[in-house]
Amino acid sequence: MRHSKPLPPPTILFRIRVIIGLLLGLRCHDFRAARTFASTQWPDATWLAKLRKFLIWAWRQVWFDLPDIMRDIRFSRPVSRVPFWLAEGNPLANHPWCQNPRATLPEETDTVAIGCGLAGSAMAYHWATCAPAQRQLIVLEMDDVASGSAGRNEGLIVMGRYYHMVYITVLKHLPMARPDLNQDDHELLARQFAAAYCSGCYRNADLIETTIRKEGFECDYAREGWVQARDENEQMSLQESVHMALESGFDDWTSITPEQVEQLSGMQVRHNAGFSLAAATFHPAKWCWSLVQRALERDSFELYSQTKVVRVEDRGEYYLVRTRRGDIRARHVVNCTESYTALLHRQFSGLMRPTQTQAATGSGGPESLKPFMGISGTNGFFGRHGNAVIVGSDATWVPDYQAGRIQPSRFLTKFCSAQLKKFYGRFDYQINNEWSGTVTYTPDEFPVVGTMDGKRQYIIGGMAGSGSAVGFNGARCIVNRILGRNQEPDDFPPEYFSPTRLLDPTRHSWPKLQAGKSIRKAPHPAAREV
Numbered sequence: 365m366r367h368s369k370p371l372p373p374p375t376i377l378f379r380i381r382v383i384i385g386l387l388l389g390l391r392c393h394d395f396r397a398a399r400t401f402a403s404t405q406w407p408d409a410t411w412l413a414k415l416r417k418f419l420i421w422a423w424r425q426v427w428f429d430l431p432d433i434m435r436d437i438r439f440s441r442p443v444s445r446v447p448f449w450l451a452e453g454n455p456l457a458n459h460p461w462c463q464n465p466r467a468t469l470p471e472e473t474d475t476v477a478i479g480c481g482l483a484g485s486a487m488a489y490h491w492a493t494c495a496p497a498q499r500q501l502i503v504l505e506m507d508d509v510a511s512g513s514a515g516r517n518e519g520l521i522v523m524g525r526y527y528h529m530v531y532i533t534v535l536k537h538l539p540m541a542r543p544d545l546n547q548d549d550h551e552l553l554a555r556q557f558a559a560a561y562c563s564g565c566y567r568n569a570d571l572i573e574t575t576i577r578k579e580g581f582e583c584d585y586a587r588e589g590w591v592q593a594r595d596e597n598e599q600m601s602l603q604e605s606v607h608m609a610l611e612s613g614f615d616d617w618t619s620i621t622p623e624q625v626e627q628l629s630g631m632q633v634r635h636n637a638g639f640s641l642a643a644a645t646f647h648p649a650k651w652c653w654s655l656v657q658r659a660l661e662r663d664s665f666e667l668y669s670q671t672k673v674v675r676v677e678d679r680g681e682y683y684l685v686r687t688r689r690g691d692i693r694a695r696h697v698v699n700c701t702e703s704y705t706a707l708l709h710r711q712f713s714g715l716m717r718p719t720q721t722q723a724a725t726g727s728g729g730p731e732s733l734k735p736f737m738g739i740s741g742t743n744g745f746f747g748r749h750g751n752a753v754i755v756g757s758d759a760t761w762v763p764d765y766q767a768g769r770i771q772p773s774r775f776l777t778k779f780c781s782a783q784l785k786k787f788y789g790r791f792d793y794q795i796n797n798e799w800s801g802t803v804t805y806t807p808d809e810f811p812v813v814g815t816m817d818g819k820r821q822y823i824i825g826g827m828a829g830s831g832s833a834v835g836f837n838g839a840r841c842i843v844n845r846i847l848g849r850n851q852e853p854d855d856f857p858p859e860y861f862s863p864t865r866l867l868d869p870t871r872h873s874w875p876k877l878q879a880g881k882s883i884r885k886a887p888h889p890a891a892r893e894v
């Protein structure tokens with residue numbers, strides 16, 4: 365319900381009660397998240413200046429914004445830590461043990477994929493639709509299908525991180541990876557990386573749509589775009605990024621006026637916002653379940669959940685995949701383990717860093733919040749799915765061993781709710797579910813899709829919180845390589861996507877510089893006028 369009347373300011377007693385509640389609720393992660401916040405808000409300030417600015421900001425939050433929002437939001441007792449998408453149960457829970465407790469793992473197979481989130485379910489689907497029956501894929505999942513970030517996310521199918529963003533992150537990293545090149549060459553190479561990334565992501569989004577329509581998957585799919593608010597200081601960089609997107613031909617990324625923002629999302633802003641035209645929303649867990657259920661109809665695919673892989677040993681002709689339920693010999697292995705990867709393959713520690721993000725859902729929320737729309741404020745995301753409103757934020761590195769832990773910060777949930785109010789005005793909101801997950805950032809924030817040992821062990825990961833933009837197409841390309849199918853385009857050329865780029869940059873075969881070559885693409889067909 366929307367409140368029309370403004371309330372008088374909260375009393376001093378109420379403010380003090382809110383502050384005590386916040387202090388009592390602080391956990392270790394709140395301090396880590398505070399550090400992330402300070403570094404992203406004031407990247408160029410000294411540590412002392414960051415601390416000073418942060419304390420002023422924190423004071424405003426605890427004395428003004430949070431007491432204000434705390435009059436309108438309530439927390440269920442208890443708030444469930446089950447992610448909203450999984451709250452109604454998992455149709456593939458404990459598969460196949462639930463129905464067949466005596467089942468045993470096969471001793472040998474063609475290919476094992478480890479992990480069954482967005483990437484692992486996509487492996488299952490592509491394999492089952494392309495492989496001959498005698499070639500077998502086994503997916504091993506230590507928990508249940510979509511129990512990792514795939515079942516804990518915001519529910520957006522993104523067109524990827526837009527061209528300019530990829531260009532900037534790769535450009536920052538290139539002086540370390542390619543000290544032999546000059547600044548101009550770094551810029552050129554960063555552009556090539558951005559183009560390679562966007563090509564793969566654009567096809568990925570279309571493949572998802574085609575698959576949902578062709579298979580008739582019921583996963584609440586809607587393609588309405590994604591609005592991203594930008595404050596006054598970010599207007600220049602927004603203009604620059606839109607210009608670069610247009611110039612490169614990856615024209616999904618545009619800028620819209622405050623009036624258009626309100627019309628599309630209900631959000632009230634004072635400045636232009638970024639807009640991804642062809643982003644979509646879906647129920648991410650239903651998407652994974654649908655892919656795996658379709659794959660299970662074929663003899664070439666088997667799923668074993670609640671089966672943790674503890675080691676992968678290279679035995680020359682085959683890999684020995686060691687699990688808590690027994691060992692499997694496999695000719696190929698595909699790691700779809702994302703933020704958990706360094707726990708299985710130590711060489712990725714520090715190169716695929718688990719980064720915590722969190723979300724909460726509740727009933728109520730602003731009436732004007734438009735459903736089926738990707739919506740980001742300046743410090744968090746929001747959305748409406750049926751009767752539930754989702755809010756979330758954070759991107760804080762956590763140690764490898766904390767990958768996948770559910771440890772949301774209550775402070776952040778309150779902060780995100782206050783952000784929602786900033787853009788939508790007052791509303792009632794009852795928070796029922798609150799959770800966190802970990803996504804993975806590589807040092808250049810560019811994904812890794814390809815072989816990790818130069819042989820037959822592959823990885824699909826490092827998707828920087830945009831797994832819906834990479835995993836489906838990435839899995840298609842890896843399946844094609846393993847099956848020796850070369851009739852389809854491969855969007856993940858090793859010179860860009862191979863993990864050797866991170867593991868051994870001096871021996872990596874870097875792409876040739878394409879000086880003067882145009883990388884313009886045709887406009888995206890899903891792009892529509894706003």
Ligand SMILES: Cc1cc2nc3c(=O)[nH]c(=O)nc-3n(C[C@H](O)[C@H](O)[C@H](O)COP(=O)(O)OP(=O)(O)OC[C@H]3O[C@@H](n4cnc5c(N)ncnc54)[C@H](O)[C@@H]3O)c2cc1C
Pocket residue numbers: 478479480481482483484504505506507508509510511512513514515516517518519520521522671672673674700701702703704705708721722723756800801802803824825827828829830831832833835
């Ligand atoms: C709060 C939040 C919001 C997000 N919002 C979005 C969004 O809107 N759009 C978007 O594109 N992305 C979003 N993301 C990121 C997105 O969810 C991830 O990029 C995506 O889930 C990655 O897919 P994945 O299959 O690689 O990894 P995961 O989904 O994490 O799957 C990895 C799987 O591997 C399993 N596993 C790990 N180790 C082992 C082992 N040793 N043995 C067996 N199994 C193992 C895990 O149990 C897990 O199920 C968000 C993430 C979070 C946390």
